[in-house]
Amino acid sequence: MKKSTRNWLIIIFLLTLTTRLILAFTIPNFTPESYFHLRQVEHITQTGVPLYNDLLSYGGREHIFLPAFHYLMAFFNLFLPLELVAKILPNLLLASLTIIIFFISKKIVKNEPASLFSALIVGFLPVLYNTNNFTVNSLFLPLIFIAIYAFLNIKNKTFLYVYILTLLALSLTSGATVLLLIGFAIYILLSFVENKRIKRAELELILFSLCFFLWVQFLFFKRVFLEEGISFIWQNIPPEIIFNYFPTVSILQAIVLVSVIPFLVGIYVVYRSLFQLKTGRSFLLISFVISTTILAWLRFIRFELSLSFFGITLAILFAIFFQDFTSYLYKTKLSGHKKYFVWGIAIILLVSMIMPAVNAAFKQDTPSNQDLAAFKWLESNTPQTATVLALLEEGHLVTYYGKKHNILDDQFSLIKDVEDRFNSLNILYTTQFQTEALAMLGKYDVQYIVFSPQVKEKFNINKLHYVNNCLEKVYNEDTRIYRVKCKLEETK
Amino acid sequence: MNHKNDDDRTQDLINNNRFFSHILKYKVGYLSLILFLVLLVPAVCNFWQDKPIIMGVESYYHLSLAESASWYNINYFPLKMINLFLVDSYLFLIPLFLAFASLWIFLAFAKKVNISEKFTFFFAFFLVINPAFIYTYITLSTYSFLFFLLLLGFFLYSSKNKFFHYISLVPFLLSTFFDIFSGIILLLLFLVYLYLEKKKVKSLLKGFPGIVFVSTFILIFFNILTIKIPFVLGPFNLQDTIINLVSDLGGLSGTGIFILFLALIGLAVAWKSKNYSFSYVFLLLFVPVYFYSSQTIFHLSLLITFFATVSFVSLFETNWNLELLKKFTFFLLILGILFSTLTYLDRVTELGPSKSDFQTLTWIKDNVPGEKVVFSTPENSYYITYFAKKTPLNLIGGSGNQEFNDNITDAIFASTYTTTTFPIFEENDISIIYITEDIRNKYSAEQGLLFLLKNERFKLVHSHKSSEVWLFTKELAEIEES
Numbered sequence: 001m002k003k004s005t006r007n008w009l010i011i012i013f014l015l016t017l018t019t020r021l022i023l024a025f026t027i028p029n030f031t032p033e034s035y036f037h038l039r040q041v042e043h044i045t046q047t048g049v050p051l052y053n054d055l056l057s058y059g060g061r062e063h064i065f066l067p068a069f070h071y072l073m074a075f076f077n078l079f080l081p082l083e084l085v086a087k088i089l090p091n092l093l094l095a096s097l098t099i100i101i102f103f104i105s106k107k108i109v110k111n112e113p114a115s116l117f118s119a120l121i122v123g124f125l126p127v128l129y130n131t132n133n134f135t136v137n138s139l140f141l142p143l144i145f146i147a148i149y150a151f152l153n154i155k156n157k158t159f160l161y162v163y164i165l166t167l168l169a170l171s172l173t174s175g176a177t178v179l180l181l182i183g184f185a186i187y188i189l190l191s192f193v194e195n196k197r198i199k200r201a202e203l204e205l206i207l208f209s210l211c212f213f214l215w216v217q218f219l220f221f222k223r224v225f226l227e228e229g230i231s232f233i234w235q236n237i238p239p240e241i242i243f244n245y246f247p248t249v250s251i252l253q254a255i256v257l258v259s260v261i262p263f264l265v266g267i268y269v270v271y272r273s274l275f276q277l278k279t280g281r282s283f284l285l286i287s288f289v290i291s292t293t294i295l296a297w298l299r300f301i302r303f304e305l306s307l308s309f310f311g312i313t314l315a316i317l318f319a320i321f322f323q324d325f326t327s328y329l330y331k332t333k334l335s336g337h338k339k340y341f342v343w344g345i346a347i348i349l350l351v352s353m354i355m356p357a358v359n360a361a362f363k364q365d366t367p368s369n370q371d372l373a374a375f376k377w378l379e380s381n382t383p384q385t386a387t388v389l390a391l392l393e394e395g396h397l398v399t400y401y402g403k404k405h406n407i408l409d410d411q412f413s414l415i416k417d418v419e420d421r422f423n424s425l426n427i428l429y430t431t432q433f434q435t436e437a438l439a440m441l442g443k444y445d446v447q448y449i450v451f452s453p454q455v456k457e458k459f460n461i462n463k464l465h466y467v468n469n470c471l472e473k474v475y476n477e478d479t480r481i482y483r484v485k486c487k488l489e490e491t492k
Numbered sequence: 493m494n495h496k497n498d499d500d501r502t503q504d505l506i507n508n509n510r511f512f513s514h515i516l517k518y519k520v521g522y523l524s525l526i527l528f529l530v531l532l533v534p535a536v537c538n539f540w541q542d543k544p545i546i547m548g549v550e551s552y553y554h555l556s557l558a559e560s561a562s563w564y565n566i567n568y569f570p571l572k573m574i575n576l577f578l579v580d581s582y583l584f585l586i587p588l589f590l591a592f593a594s595l596w597i598f599l600a601f602a603k604k605v606n607i608s609e610k611f612t613f614f615f616a617f618f619l620v621i622n623p624a625f626i627y628t629y630i631t632l633s634t635y636s637f638l639f640f641l642l643l644l645g646f647f648l649y650s651s652k653n654k655f656f657h658y659i660s661l662v663p664f665l666l667s668t669f670f671d672i673f674s675g676i677i678l679l680l681l682f683l684v685y686l687y688l689e690k691k692k693v694k695s696l697l698k699g700f701p702g703i704v705f706v707s708t709f710i711l712i713f714f715n716i717l718t719i720k721i722p723f724v725l726g727p728f729n730l731q732d733t734i735i736n737l738v739s740d741l742g743g744l745s746g747t748g749i750f751i752l753f754l755a756l757i758g759l760a761v762a763w764k765s766k767n768y769s770f771s772y773v774f775l776l777l778f779v780p781v782y783f784y785s786s787q788t789i790f791h792l793s794l795l796i797t798f799f800a801t802v803s804f805v806s807l808f809e810t811n812w813n814l815e816l817l818k819k820f821t822f823f824l825l826i827l828g829i830l831f832s833t834l835t836y837l838d839r840v841t842e843l844g845p846s847k848s849d850f851q852t853l854t855w856i857k858d859n860v861p862g863e864k865v866v867f868s869t870p871e872n873s874y875y876i877t878y879f880a881k882k883t884p885l886n887l888i889g890g891s892g893n894q895e896f897n898d899n900i901t902d903a904i905f906a907s908t909y910t911t912t913t914f915p916i917f918e919e920n921d922i923s924i925i926y927i928t929e930d931i932r933n934k935y936s937a938e939q940g941l942l943f944l945l946k947n948e949r950f951k952l953v954h955s956h957k958s959s960e961v962w963l964f965t966k967e968l969a970e971i972e973e974s
Contacts, residue, residue, distance in 0.1 A: 160814065201813040207757075208817045211824040214749060218740065218828065222835055226742040229735045 005112040009102055009119060016123035017095035019354075023361040024087045024131040028369055033410055034086065034134035035396035037070060042082060044074035056399040057409055058421070059387055059444070064224055064413060066216075068172035069136040090138030091131055098123045100145045101312060105319035107152050108282065113342065114319040114326070120349060121315035126356035127257040127307045132366050137305055140174040145312065147180060152284070154201050167209055171216040176301055179291055179309060181210055186294075187287035196283070224413055233300055236412040238422040241392070242299075257360070258311035259353045265321045266314030273320070282320055288313050367397065371452055374479035378402030381474070382448055389428055389441070390450040391458065398450070407444045429459050434466040438488040452479040519613045520599055527595055527620045530837065534630045535584045537841040544850050546583045547843050548631030549728040549888060552874035555583075555632065559878075567669055571632075583632065590640045591629040595620065597643040604650050605688075610809075615801040618751060621829065623836040624793035627745035630840070634670045634725050635790040641667040642678060646685060649704075657700070664704055668711045671725045673781060673788065675712035679705065680777065684770045726787035728888055729871065736786040739836050744843070747793045748832025750825055751800045758799030761806045771798060845875045849928065852959040853879035859954070860924060860961075867904060867917070867964075868926035869934075870897075876926060885920055905941050913944060917964050925950070929958035 001009075030038065040063075043051040050067045054060070076085045098119040105115035122128075128141075143166055150163035170177040184206045191198050218225070224232050234242060255263045270289060273282045289310060296306035322345070329338055375397040378388060387405040388398045395409025408421045415421070424440045428449070431437050440446075449464065449471065456462060464471065467482070475481035515522055538545045554568070558575055561568035574586065595616060602612040619625050628636045641663040648660035664682075668675040682705060715721045729736070729744050739746035747755075759775075762768035774795050782792045804825070812818035845853075849872070856866070857880045866876045870888035877884060886897040900916060907913035916922075927942070935942050944950070945962060954961040 204812050204814045204817050204821075207807070208814075208821045208824075210753065211750075211821050211828065214753065215824050215828050215831075218749070218831060222740075225740050226835070226839065229732075229741045232741075 001106075002112060005116060008116050009099060012102075012116065012119050012123050013095055013098045016098050017092060019124075019357075020091040020095055020129070020131050021088065023129070023358065024091050027132050027361065027364060027366055029132065029366045029372060030086060031130065031133045031135075031364055031366055032393040032396060034132070035400040036409065036411060037073075037134050037136070038082060038086060039396065039400045040065075040067075040070045041073045041077055041085075044070050045077045045082070054399075056403065056405050057395070057411060058415055059405045059407065061411075062414060063411060064221060066136070066172050066174060066220060068169055069139045069174075072139060073134075086134040087132070090134055093138045093142050094128055095123070096142050097128070097145065097312065100142055100149060101316055104145060104149045104152065105316050107149065108285070108316065109319045109323045111319065111323045111326075114322040117322050117345065117349070118315045118319040120346065121259070121262050121318055121353070122312055124259075124350070124353040124357045125262075125308070125311045125315065126259060126353065126360040127304070127311050129357040129360040130304075130364055131361045132364050136174050137308065140170065140176060140305075141308060141312065143170045143173060144177065144180055144309070148284070148288070151202070151205065154199070154205060160205075163205065167212060171213050175217060175221075176305055177213055179288070179295065179301065179306075181206075181213055182291040182295060183284070183288040184209065186290050187284050190283050190287055190290075194283075227414060232413075236415060236418055238412070238419045240419075240422060254307060254310075256356060257307050258314060259349075259356060261349055261352055262311065262314045262318050266317045269317040269320050282317060285313055285316055289317075365393070367394075367454075368478075370478045371454075372397070372401060374450065374452065374475055374477060374481060375401035377475050377481070378404050378448065378450075386447045387445050388448045388450060389425065389444075389446045391429075391452065391454055392422070392425065393454065394450060394452065404448070407446065426459075429455055429464070430461065432465045434468070434470065435488065437464075437466045438470065438484075438486055441484050442488050447484050448474075449482040449484065450479060451482065516609050516613055519609070519616075520596070523595060523599070523613070523616050523620060524592065526617070527591055530621060530626050530833065531588055531591055531629055533837050534626075534840050535588075539581075541841065541847060543841075543847040544845050545581050546630075546632060547840075547845070548627070548633070549844070549871055549874050550634070550726065551583075551632035552845070552878040553726075553728060554634075555580075556874055556877040584630065587629045587632060587636050590636045591620075594636075594640045594643050597640075597647045601643060601647045601650065604647070608805075611801060611805055614804055615797060618797045618800055618804075618829065619794070621833040622747055622751065622793055622797055623739035623743075623833065623840075624745040624747060624789050626833075626836065626840065628790050633790070634674075638667050638670055638674050639790075639794075642681065645678075646681070649685075661704055661707065664708060665711055668708055668715060669719075669721065671721050672712060672716060672723045673791075675708065675715070676777070677791065678708055679712075680773065682708070684773070687770065724781065724785040724787055726888075727785050728787065728874075731786050733783055733786055736789055737782070737792070740832050745789055745793075745836075747789075747796050748829055748836075750828035750832060751796060754800035754803045754825065755796040756799075757807070758801070758803035761803050762799060765802075768802060771795065771802075844871070844930075845879070846929075846959075848957040848959040849875055850879060851956045852926070852954060852961060855954050855956070856880040856882060856924065856926070856961055864924050865920060865922045866924040866926050867901075867920075867922045868928070869931060870901060871930075872926060872928060880926075882924065885922055905935055907941055907944060908939070910944060910947055910949075913941070914949070923964050925962040925964060927960040927962065932958060 040050050043049075044067070050063070050065070050070055052063050054063050057063070073082075073085055073089060076089055080088075101122045102115045102119040105118035106112060109115065147163055147166040147170060150159040150166060153159040154163065167177075170180070188198060188203070188206070190196075221232065228236055258266075266289070269282065270286050273286055292301075292306050292310045292313070295301045296303065296310075326338060326342075329335055329341060334341070371394075375390075375394070378386075378398065379402050382388070382402070382404060384403075385405070387407060388402060389407055390398050392408050392410060395406040398404055398406040399409070408418075408425050412418050421444070424444065428437055428440055428446075441449075451464060464482070470484065470486035471482040472485055473480055474483045534547070535545050538547065554571060555575065558568040558571035561572045563569055575583070578585065598616060599612060627633075628639075645660045645663035645667065648656045648663065651657050651660075664678060667678055682701075686701060732743075735741050735746075736743045737746050738749055738752060740749045762771055778788065778792045778795050781788050808818070808822055853875055856876075860880075860882070864882050865885055866880065866882045867885045868876060870884075870886045873884035873887045876882055877887075886901045900920065904913060904916055907916075925941075925945075927945075932942070937943060945952075949965050951963045951965060952960060953963050
């Protein structure tokens with residue numbers, strides 16, 4: 001690698017990391033689902049094991065999840081405060097994608113400036129700018145692209161071990177590793193259709209990967225598979241909100257989230273590689289684009305993740321376009337102005353990506369400090385065994401800050417009555433009838449109700465319709481908390 | 493850099509492996525031991541739990557029919573005779589015997605027709621630990637008997653002894669009495685056998701093969717016209733194509749995910765080999781029939797096991813560039829396959845009938861006199877027939893208008909108003925409602941039939957653990973009238 005390239009790469013990495021960290025520390029708190037992971041990391045730091053038997057979520061339930069991400073974060077939590085770990089490490093990991101993607105692009109196009117462009121695109125991909133999102137995706141994405149890089153270098157024995165180790169880590173991090181495996185399957189299929197011979201070592205590695213991944217998933221999720229059957233794919237998400245997790249995305253939305261230039265260029269490269277050039281160099285990446293698209297279309301993987309993966313892959317494909325473009329430029333009278341073109345592309349890319357990226361970061365749905373104060377109040381001002389009614393999105397806040405039982409959060413797996421609970425929660429915030437509300441509050445043994453600004457916004461209400469003698473306001477800020485005083489009992 | 497490291501020094505996993513050679517040498521013993529263990533575990537667990545040892549709805553379907561079978565009923569009179577000598581607790585010996593006989597005949601037949609030892613071993617091994625096989629041989633199943641008869645038939649047919657050769661006609665013809673699908677399988681297998689034996693198809697209509705073929709053909713038609721055998725017997729469980737295919741997804745039986753994964757590779761491997769081309773004929777038959785009735789999972793799992801064996805042997809017989817991965821993959825696959833079996837064995841004893849089913853239904857037999865119609869889920873229908881000696885409203889896999897009965901059952905469970913539900917009970921003469929734990933888990937107590945049970949016309953007359961017997965009583969006016 002040239003020294004100038006190395007310097008540019010370091011600049012891109014640092015620029016990405018700095019932007020991400022500034023945004024992460026400017027925006028207060030974390031996205032709602034982050035609090036589940038924070039709680040798990042905290043528990044691992046304290047006890048050494050994940051909180052598989054959770055006494056607070058859903059009033060007591062079993063969690064089954066892959067713990068690699070939580071262990072990694074817990075390790076850093078030994079030296080740093082959790083909040084700092086949760087803000088710095090995911091952003092560091094996602095910023096490292098710039099370096100990984102640079103090397104993948106370089107491997108494919110063997111052109112350093114082109115690869116730097118790929119790194120730049122990944123650094124400012126709007127869909128990755130959930131800077132306050134403390135989830136497994138921040139580890140999963142770098143890992144999966146390290147695996148892809150190692151796979152591309154399989155001739156080198158060191159990379160074989162890197163691949164195996166990364167696969168192990170991936171299998172213990174996220175079930176979305178299936179993206180890699182389906183991508184491999186499509187790669188085999190494409191190569192077969194195009195009459196291209198796949199290296200034997202590659203086939204062996206793919207077979208091993210499939211077996212290993214299946215084996216790990218079965219070790220962890222045996223019970224989930226048995227109890228939920230094929231529905232395990234949809235994680236037992238209530239049908240009413242499944243569209244939030246697997247939404248139908250318009251092309252326009254996708255373009256905005258992966259940025260317009262990489263999107264259009266990526267589609268162009270895929271088209272040219274598949275139907276005109278039929279070159280093998282991009283087949284593997286195109287297979288990943290196809291696998292992501294198919295899985296997202298079939299609603300097998302979450303929208304956000306599929307779009308992230310899609311965007312990063314398109315960024316790599318941009319390098320192919322850039323290389324072809326500059327080669328073409330050399331053949332024209334404009335070859336002397338190549339430098340201006342390169343700078344021009346860089347500026348257009350930065351202008352078209354930075355604003356959407358920053359915008360995406362500020363659009364994150366993080367609770368305010370005032371909201372959190374209400375949940376923190378719950379911890380010391382309510383009985384230890386109290387059950388608290390809060391929005392689905394606030395479920396983890398009840399357990400993380402309030403340390404109280406919730407009736408619903410976004411960990412739906414293995415919860416049999418999740419649909420009932422979801423419907424009850426909606427009814428409890430909207431019903432006009434006190435008896436109906438009291439019956440439901442009694443059913444879930446709810447003693448406190450959180451009425452936050454999010455509730456007002458979501459249900460378009462200013463107060464609970466059944467507030468009267470039965471509900472006592474015990475916390476009155478932006479967020480209100482009510483204590484349930486009445487109980488519905490059968491007459492004797 | 494080349495990873496093809498030291499192929500000469502690396503001991504092959506299948507060929508020239510001392511451990512594997514030892515297993516192959518004593519394969520009959522090892523396979524019998526595995527078979528004994530996988531079939532005995534559920535029986536022993538049932539015995540300890542004090543529940544009926546023989547499981548599955550189909551078992552009680554056959555036992556119910558055998559109870560009333562006349563001497564000329566070729567299908568059920570033998571079972572009736574056996575049931576006279578063997579009490580219910582020992583009935584598991586019938587499928588156990590069939591399993592061992594089938595395994596031994598298969599191994600002898602494979603040796604006789606020169607199927608490679610490795611292939612034979614792995615096929616038999618994957619088969620005996622396959623949940624579909626286990627389920628078939630821990631229940632009284634038509635297909636366990638069919639498999640035995642087919643193997644016996646082909647074993648005798650391949651014999652050089654004239655007497656045994658001709659006597660093969662008996663098991664062949666007997667195997668046509670179960671359902672039309674079994675007859676078709678026999679005809680296809682026979683054609684494939686002749687094809688593999690390099691016999692010309694022209695010879696089919698000459699000599700003994702001709703007799704077997706034509707008589708089988710005629711008997712199938714005879715059975716269709718006279719005893720009206722169905723295309724596929726059953727089904728005796730709720731139809732869910734994907735769940736019933738993969739045991740690891742909670743299916744009643746099915747195949748483990750690793751075997752299925754190997755089978756998918758096997759499909760590609762077999763495609764390249766002319767020797768395996770016949771397997772695609774079976775695939776074309778078995779897959780649509782499975783979608784028609786998941787009762788045929790046993791046949792499909794035989795084929796899946798076949799393809800899995802093809803890929804397994806082919807994968808591990810060849811040299812790998814990455815020898816280290818070969819060993820890892822081999823052990824992961826074996827562990828995965830065993831894992832699926834152990835998971836299945838762990839939950840198979842949860843299948844009905846439970847102890848409380850047995851206790852409660854026997855209570856009905858002893859305490860509720862006369863001909864009564866019992867309402868419950870279709871899956872309980874043959875337990876009701878056999879243990880309670882009463883008529884269930886909806887017989888799963890039985891004769892009659894299944895769709896109509898299913899609709900009534902659904903309507904009752906979903907009923908909201910007594911004004912619509914009670915007439916259904918009265919029209920169908922239902923006087924007993926049998927509620928089990930499964931019903932309580934499946935339906936909400938806040939609505940439907942379980943909610944309506946609060947009505948005064950329903951009387952809880954017996955309960956044992958989570959099984960309950962409710963009586964549907966006549967209206968006061970009706971009682972006064974009568």
